[in-house]
Amino acid sequence: MSKLIDEIRFTQELIKKPSVTPKDLGAMNVVVKHLKKLGFKCKLMSFQEKGTDKIINLYAKYGNQSPNLCFAGHTDVVPAGDVSSWSTNPFGAKIKKGYLYGRGVSDMKGGIGCFIAAVSQFLKENKNFKGSISFLITGDEESVAINGTKKVVEYLKKKKEKIDFCIVGEPSNRSKLGQMMKIGRRGSITTHLTVIGKQGHIAYPLEALNPATPIIKILDELKSKALDKGNKNFQPSNLEITKISIDNSADNVIPAKASATFNIRYNTLHTFSSLKKYISKIIKKYEKKYKCKTQTQFQGTGTAFLTKPNQTVKKIQSIIKKETKQNTVLSTIGGTSDARFIKDIAPCIEFGLVGNTMHQVDERSSIKDMKKLKSIYLKIIKSFFN
Template sequence: MTTDAIALSADLIRCPSVTPEEGGALVLLGELLSEAGFDCTRVDRAGTPNLFARWGEKGAARSFGFNGHTDVVPTGDTAAWSRDPFGGEIEEGILWGRGAQDMKTAVAAFAAAAIDHVRDTPPDGAIVLAITGDEEGPGRDGTRALLDYMADQGEAMSVCLVGEPTCPEVMGEMIKIGRRGSLTFRIEAQGRQGHAAYPHRALNPLHALVDLLGQMTAEPLDTGTAHFQPSTLQVTTIDCGNPANNVIPARATATVNIRFNDAHSGASLIKWASDLAQTIARESGVTLTLTPDISGESFLTLPGPFVDLVAQAVADETGTVPELSTSGGTSDARFIKDHCPVVEFGLVGDRMHQIDEQVPIAQIATLKQIYARILKDYFA
């Protein structure tokens, strides 16, 4: 008898676990894993639900980890859905619902694969499942809390696989072996309000702000590195809250987001932007204040035995040799990389976060087979 990853996926989708609500998803998984012999602990922090589950001895010489999340983004306009977003309906080989791709199905697949593996071929080592309810939210008390708990309790993963959807169009075509870093600047320009016809009596903060944004976007940050695409910088909002066309505002703000590769660090980019701002502030008289927020540094798991093992399992089960990529946004792998080598592999992600999120159930079955092969080969 095998654990049905498709039925478990549907059950998880029926749990309305929009961040930060647990919705019953971690309760369901905790009960299932406990019955299979896993030691399960809720590691809730600051209202964020998390689950740590381990089969095998603490401190085992070899410990394979899976990481994923059961929280989902809001549904949007539910009337625009053709199915109940929390109905977990299966029709004509398609599973519908929020989390169908991102990523309740991957959690179901690795939980099912782990349960079957320890029942049928108990490994010489440990299997750890670190599942959070805060990946789609701030990320402060999710996987970070689980890693803090592991450090306090002497728990460890030798390697970790994150089940985020990684394939653009075809199952098996891509593994993520790293991610670019993400840095957001919130910029405030403070000048002096006045009449637009008498600019000498005012100090326009928008001119200085536009000058800064122009210099930040004038040239590419880089042309890419050996394993990373070029870094990107995007201005995402500019605002001064001014409804009048004849008033120079006193204050203006902007937000800039940078996705950076390993040619940079968060600290080096903060210095670069701060130096530009100081020069413009000195020349213009406008006060420019930059507030940076680094959500993660870039990282890379170099190709080697672990990456090769995952790539070979994907190729064996799908017939597709996966590309080793660092593209896309951020994930909780950015936290795990400080604990152990980490890669990401999951479903095709072409419908994640969309209305009518859905996935062919055949992909879920294949994903479970891939995870099962990875466990078999790792503990061989």
């Protein structure tokens, strides 16, 4: 067994690989190098669909017995943005006033560093534990997520690989470590709507068909009607209009087309199919009323899911509370994560660093928090295998 992995130095090494999605630039090799030294068998997988970038992914495993505890995360990061606005090199991994700075430190290279450091200490102290530990690491979380965890999960299904529980190291806390553990996520459906009318002179509206009128009516009804009141584990589903567009350069011309895009973040009271049906019904109503034509495209990036607070979830919550002295809330708020794919093969929770600077200039994580997170992960591992 090699010497213990230090979570800070490991994370610094990872940050220095500028793996802006979808580029890897050696980030996955850093993970593989350290896991192989710990005795993990590493399976690198590359996936690419037509018109997309090739993505490098990793499934690594130590041991063959059950139960299998998996840690999941991603090495890709969002762009640094205006580098001149940073107080340090975004890929320099500098420590300043008790914080480690760098693009991806909180989302989520720091999480990877903490759980690999925790595993290295566990294996040093528990060489003959009964079970196995695995890592599912992708390079395609911040982008379209087509060739990443989704494909790895499909591979694991075919191989009949069993994962008994998974911890996703996403930054789950907003301002203090221990505030929140995520046990589910809302689903997401985006609708691209185009209403087709008939172009004409604004002085002769009866000889034209203005698409602006029906699209406004459609959006008004969709936005004004509450989808639900939420439930025990989820906030109410919510619709937000993100784009309204009429391409018209003249002020005296009724346009031929009007377009809009809107997204619904929905809870477990709905499905992609039920919302698609609901939206289509409203569109058809106004299509018939105004005798216009419509074109609709639906995109789903994840379905709503919930990991029920079973004994394992409650144990983890108890460990976090004890270590952080925070009232750790079980939550389902936020956007999407790769947990939306992993939940198809294993119950999973999300717990990681504080994320209030993720995707921002001067992204940073507290050194104290990183050491505490490593300690929490270590206690979770010990509890799981006991």
